[in-house]
Each structure stands twice: as structure tokens, then as C-alpha cells.
Amino acid sequence: MTPAPHHAPSSVPSSAAHTGQPAPLSTPPSEARNRPSNPWWVDAVIYQVYPRSFADGNGDGMGDLPGVIAQVPYLQRLGVDALWLSPFYVSPQHDAGYDVADYRNVDPRFGTLADADELISTAHDAGLRIIVDLVPNHTSWDHEWFVEALAAEPGSPARNRYVFRPGTGDNGELPPNDWSSIFGGPAWTRTENPDGTPGEWYLHLFDTSQPDLNWENPEVHAEFESILRFWLDRGVDGFRVDVAHGMIKAEGLPPYAGFANMVKDAGDLPEFIDRENFVPPTPYFDQDGVHEIYREWNRVLAEYDHEPCLVAEAWVAPVFRLFRYVRPGEMHQAFNFAFLVSGFDAQRVTDAIQESLDEAAVVGATNTWVLSNHDTVRHVSRFGLADPTSYPEGIAAEDEQPDHVLGRRRARAAAMVELGLPGSAYLYQGDELGLPDHTTLADEHREDPTFHRTRNTEAPETGRDGCRVPMPWRAEAPGYGFAVGAAEASATPADPWLPQPEEYRALAADQQVDVAGSTFELYRELLTIRGELDLGTGAFEWSRFHDPAQGIVSFTVTTGGGKHLGSGEPIPTQTVLVLANMGASPTAIPEEYTAAVFSDDDALVNQQLAPDSAAWFMKQSAPEA
Numbered sequence: 001m002t003p004a005p006h007h008a009p010s011s012v013p014s015s016a017a018h019t020g021q022p023a024p025l026s027t028p029p030s031e032a033r034n035r036p037s038n039p040w041w042v043d044a045v046i047y048q049v050y051p052r053s054f055a056d057g058n059g060d061g062m063g064d065l066p067g068v069i070a071q072v073p074y075l076q077r078l079g080v081d082a083l084w085l086s087p088f089y090v091s092p093q094h095d096a097g098y099d100v101a102d103y104r105n106v107d108p109r110f111g112t113l114a115d116a117d118e119l120i121s122t123a124h125d126a127g128l129r130i131i132v133d134l135v136p137n138h139t140s141w142d143h144e145w146f147v148e149a150l151a152a153e154p155g156s157p158a159r160n161r162y163v164f165r166p167g168t169g170d171n172g173e174l175p176p177n178d179w180s181s182i183f184g185g186p187a188w189t190r191t192e193n194p195d196g197t198p199g200e201w202y203l204h205l206f207d208t209s210q211p212d213l214n215w216e217n218p219e220v221h222a223e224f225e226s227i228l229r230f231w232l233d234r235g236v237d238g239f240r241v242d243v244a245h246g247m248i249k250a251e252g253l254p255p256y257a258g259f260a261n262m263v264k265d266a267g268d269l270p271e272f273i274d275r276e277n278f279v280p281p282t283p284y285f286d287q288d289g290v291h292e293i294y295r296e297w298n299r300v301l302a303e304y305d306h307e308p309c310l311v312a313e314a315w316v317a318p319v320f321r322l323f324r325y326v327r328p329g330e331m332h333q334a335f336n337f338a339f340l341v342s343g344f345d346a347q348r349v350t351d352a353i354q355e356s357l358d359e360a361a362v363v364g365a366t367n368t369w370v371l372s373n374h375d376t377v378r379h380v381s382r383f384g385l386a387d388p389t390s391y392p393e394g395i396a397a398e399d400e401q402p403d404h405v406l407g408r409r410r411a412r413a414a415a416m417v418e419l420g421l422p423g424s425a426y427l428y429q430g431d432e433l434g435l436p437d438h439t440t441l442a443d444e445h446r447e448d449p450t451f452h453r454t455r456n457t458e459a460p461e462t463g464r465d466g467c468r469v470p471m472p473w474r475a476e477a478p479g480y481g482f483a484v485g486a487a488e489a490s491a492t493p494a495d496p497w498l499p500q501p502e503e504y505r506a507l508a509a510d511q512q513v514d515v516a517g518s519t520f521e522l523y524r525e526l527l528t529i530r531g532e533l534d535l536g537t538g539a540f541e542w543s544r545f546h547d548p549a550q551g552i553v554s555f556t557v558t559t560g561g562g563k564h565l566g567s568g569e570p571i572p573t574q575t576v577l578v579l580a581n582m583g584a585s586p587t588a589i590p591e592e593y594t595a596a597v598f599s600d601d602d603a604l605v606n607q608q609l610a611p612d613s614a615a616w617f618m619k620q621s622a623p624e625a
């Protein structure tokens with residue numbers, strides 16, 4: 001399948017006039033490719049749609065699948081290769097859909113199964129692949145299995161699908177162990193027997209409404225294999241696997257008084273890392289047994305000939321542990337959170353890139369690169385903080401307020417690093433508009449269970465609502481045009497489920513699409529060039545400009561070379577030099593390149609690259625005779 005059509009790279013922007021000879025690159029994609037056997041996901045740019053907040057197709061204030069269908073042309077125009085949709089399944093929404101009550105149906109808030117089918121075919125017709133979210137660590141407490149388990153006896157087969165245990169203490173009044181929930185509070189909740197007396201406890205690494213499944217039970221394996229097939233048969237191209245490191249718990253559920261965090265922290269690591277005999281710090285994450293599950297799933301996916309893929313959301317450390325998820329015969333990709341948390345800091349970004357490239361090579365996998373998602377403060381906001389490497393769990397009105405102008409400038413530069421790197425890249429909806437978080441959201445609007453579970457504790461957390469604010473499509477429409485498609489025309493759509501900050505008005509899609517210099521057009525240009533030159537499969541090298549101590553990240557990516565498989569004609573080499581200035585002073589640029597893209601109009605000052613800016617310099621070399 002061919003990805004969205006790529007446009008010829010626009011001619012060299014005026015700011016690149018320093019080279020004196022604008023020379024747009026001209027090799028058509030088919031010639032630059034010369035790699036017919038790679039699966040589609042190897043170099044794909046994948047756009048995360050958070051259905052609640054992407055586009056509202058029926059005007060009820062909540063995003064939905066018809067809304068996504070209506071915006072497919074927008075995604076096509078942006079030039080991404082695939083969509084990943086966060087959960088749209090039947091769910092009471094205690095964790096925004098990551099609490100699934102029925103894995104084989106669509107929640108009425110988001111539409112119908114027919115809408116899902118229509119979205120899959122609309123996306124495919126537009127040349128876009130589609131990845132859905134799979135949540136195997138836990139179900140919702142509304143799932144029929146859990147309802148059945150609560151009604152059943154201790155020790156029954158129904159309870160054995162989950163992790164039920166008797167309590168400790170004289171009368172079972174204390175939890176079975178000391179584990180904490182990732183969302184705050186204990187990881188255990190006590191049940192009530194049908195006669196009203198207190199009963200067993202069940203494990204939930206997340207919210208009380210998200211009981212952990214028992215992956216020691218073959219019935220659970222069989223059920224998920226069937227869920228995979230259900231969606232594969234409907235044509236999906238892959239699964240993003242939620243908490244992929246969580247399903248298997250250490251034998252005997254040993255005590256662990258520590259606290260693991262989402263995305264950033266996998267628990268406390270020892271000072272000396274023994275790769276061969278590494279013991280994961282937490283007894284409920286990254287246990288060896290999870291890999292057996294992925295080998296099973298890999299075999300299921302291999303039965304389908306459209307190259308479906310498995311993508312791991314696994315917050316594990318050190319980085320070499322992550323790449324164990326993408327060993328041959330397991331998953332295909334894993335989110336690179338080391339890159340995400342490195343912030344806007346040349347040394348940290350360098351280390352994350354180098355380590356990822358090294359570890360990927362060990363297992364023969366390719367890389368992914370990501371800057372934000374629905375669980376993190378958006379990078380525009382993070383990069384606008386006094387310390388652009390900080391990683392807050394959310395930003396509230398009483399916290400340090402980011403400088404979003406600076407944050408966006410840095411975010412545009414960071415996008416040029418992300419999209420220049422070989423491998424696959426993940427964009428979170430709104431990255432392409434340069435959206436920040438809502439950093440002054442009133443508490444009464446917050447829905448994230450993290451906020452509610454920790455608000456009266458010693459360590460209150462703001463939670464993730466700030467990055468989940470509905471997309472602004474049209475500056476002058478109610479809700480900045482969140483209601484799209486048919487709903488757009490309806491009298492008064494309901495307010496979006498979370499209020500949008502005023503600064504979203506100027507960032508709305510209709511203020512950026514086709515507007516020279518906008519963040520959207522920068523992304524589009526980078527994606528166009530990336531596609532044309534096949535940067536995603538290029539060869540990486542740090543460039544002679546690379547100097548992290550001075551805040552400079554710089555590398556080259558080279559594609560082409562060799563000969564056409566058919567005609568035997570030599571193929572010219574294309575080289576892109578990525579230069580990002582994360583330091584405090586202007587820095588030299590290469591002279592020998594013939595075309596360039598800059599992160600901002602004023603990135604080039606006196607023939608030097610200004611701080612908080614980046615550029616792509618390109619040249620084509622004649623084929624070797």
C-alpha cells in the first residue's frame with residue numbers, strides 16, 4: 001500500500017538563499033526507495049488520534065469516529081502514513097477508555113462498529129494504515145468477566161481470570177501486599193461477598209475500576225488471541241499494546257514498597273547494571289514471562305499477509321530492556337520514551353539517540369521516535385519551562401507557567417530532529433499545530449483518575465487532562481470548530497468536554513493549513529522531504545558539527561546509492577544534514593549543501609543558525625559510474 005501522496009519538496013525557502021543556488025531535490029520516490037522488501041511500519045510516520053479530543057462528528061462535545069472520518073483528508077494532507085487510535089471500545093470511561101468493558105465493540109459515545117469499519121476503509125482508501133489500541137493488562141470492572149468474578153466464589157474459575165487474593169492481618173483487613181497503584185493509593189481493593197461481609201481483594205495496578213487480568217490463565221491468552229483476530233479480520237494494520245510490560249507479575253507477588261511512574265520511571269535502578277543477570281526493579285513490570293505472550297501474538301499476526309504490527313508501550317529501563325520487546329519473533333516496534341523524556345538538551349538527546357541506535361542494532365530492530373502522547377505534558381509546554389528537561393506530571397495554574405512562544409520555537413526544532421532520524425516517528429494529535437497543554441485548567445474539569453486518586457494525599461498530581469484538550473479546527477467557530485462534519489452545520493454544538501485555552505484560537509488548523517511559515521506547513525514540508533528521500537530507511541552518522549557540549553545536535557542521513565533493481569542504472573545519493581541548536585549561541589552552518597529548510601523564518605542570522613532553531617540541509621551526489 002502506498003502512503004499518502006507526497007508533493008514535490010517546495011523550492012528552497014527564501015531564508016536558504018545563502019547557498020545562492022536553490023536546487024530542489026528531484027529524485028522521485030520510486031527511485032530513491034530501492035528497498036522493496038521492507039514492511040510498511042519500518043519508516044512510517046504514525047499519527048496518534050485521541051478519539052475523545054480529535055473531532056466531534058455529532059456535536060455532543062465528545063470526539064468520535066465519524067469525526068475522525070471527516071478529518072481523514074486533513075491527515076492525508078499532512079502526509080502521515082498511518083493513524084493509531086487510542087481506545088474507542090465500550091467503556092465506562094473511568095480512565096478515558098483504557099478501561100475496556102467490551103473489546104469487540106465501539107462505545108456509543110464514539111459511534112458504532114459500522115463507523116469503525118468505515119474508518120478503516122476510508123483510511124485505507126486514503127493510503128493510510130490504521131493501528132488500534134489493545135489493553136491487555138486489565139479490563140474495566142464493567143467487563144462481563146469481572147462482573148461474573150465478583151459474583152463467583154473465591155477459588156472459582158471466574159475469579160481465576162483476575163488476580164484475587166485473601167487479605168492479610170487477623171481478619172484479612174489488610175491488602176495482600178504493599179504494592180501501590182500507578183495512579184496513587186493502594187493497588188488492591190477489597191470485595192464484598194454477596195451476603196455483605198468483606199471478601200477477597202483484587203489487584204489493580206491502575207484505577208480501582210481496572211482489575212488486572214491473570215495472564216497465568218490460558219483462558220486469558222485464548223481470549224486475547226481471539227480479540228486480535230477480530231480486529232485483524234476487520235482490516236486493522238496493527239496494535240499499540242498498552243502497558244506491554246505489565247501482564248506477568250513475579251511469582252508469589254513479592255513485596256515492593258517503591259513507586260513506579262508512567263512513561264518516565266520504571267522503578268529505582270541499581271547503580272551497576274548487569275545486563276545478563278538483570279532483575280527488573282518492580283515485581284509487576286518487565287517480567288520475562290511477558291515475552292512469551294508476544295511470541296504467541298507474533299505468530300497470530302504472521303498469519304495475515306498485510307504486515308500487521310505490534311507496538312509496545314513499555315516503560316522499562318535501561319534502554320536495552322526495551323529492545324528485548326522487539327527481538328525477532330516478538331513485537332515490531334516499541335515507543336522510545338528515552339527520547340521523549342530527554343527534553344530540549346543536546347547531551348541528553350544525543351545519549352538517547354546513540355543508545356537507541358546501539359541497542360536496536362543488537363537485536364536487529366529499527367527505531368521509533370516520539371515527543372509527546374496523551375500521558376505526557378506536550379513538548380511545547382515542557383520546552384517552555386525554565387528547565388526544558390523537566391518532566392512534570394501535568395501543569396496547573398499554581399505551577400510555573402511555561403513560555404509557549406519559546407516552547408513552540410524549540411518544539412519546531414525538535415520536530416526536525418525527530419523527523420530526520422531513520423526509523424518510524426510518532427506524532428501526537430496537535431503536534432503539527434504546535435499545541436501546548438492547557439496549563440491553567442480548573443480542577444472541576446479534571447477527569448484523570450490520577451488527579452482524583454492523589455488530590456488529598458501528600459503527593460497530589462495534576463494529571464493528564466491538560467494534554468487531552470479538544471483540537472482547535474476553526475478559530476472563529478464555537479469550541480474552535482471541534483464539532484466537524486455534519487455537526488459543524490448544526491445550530492449549537494455542545495461545549496467540548498474539556499475547555500480549550502484561549503491560545504488555541506490562533507493555533508487552529510484553519511489558521512495554519514496553507515499558511516506559509518505555520519507549524520503545520522513546516523511538518524508537511526518535513527514529511528514530504530522525508531518521504532521523497534526515504535529518510536526513514538537512511539544511514540545515520542553524527543556530522544562534523546555535532547557538539548553536545550555546545551548545545552549542538554547534528555547528524556547526516558544518507559539514502560540512495562547502489563543500482564536500480566530493474567534497469568541496473570546507478571542511483572544518486574541523497575544526504576540530509578540535520579543541525580539543531582539547543583545551545584545559547586549562534587552556530588556555523590555547512591556551506592556545501594544546495595537546499596535547506598529552517599525551523600523558523602528567523603532561524604538564520606548572519607549565516608549562522610540561531611539558538612532554539614534547527615535546519616535540514618540537503619544535497620544530491622552524482623551516482624558513481
Ligand code: GLC
Pocket residue numbers: 095098099135206242243262313374375
Ligand atoms: C497506558 C495508557 C494510559 C492509561 C494506562 C492504563 O499507559 O497510555 O493512558 O491510563 O495505560 O491503561
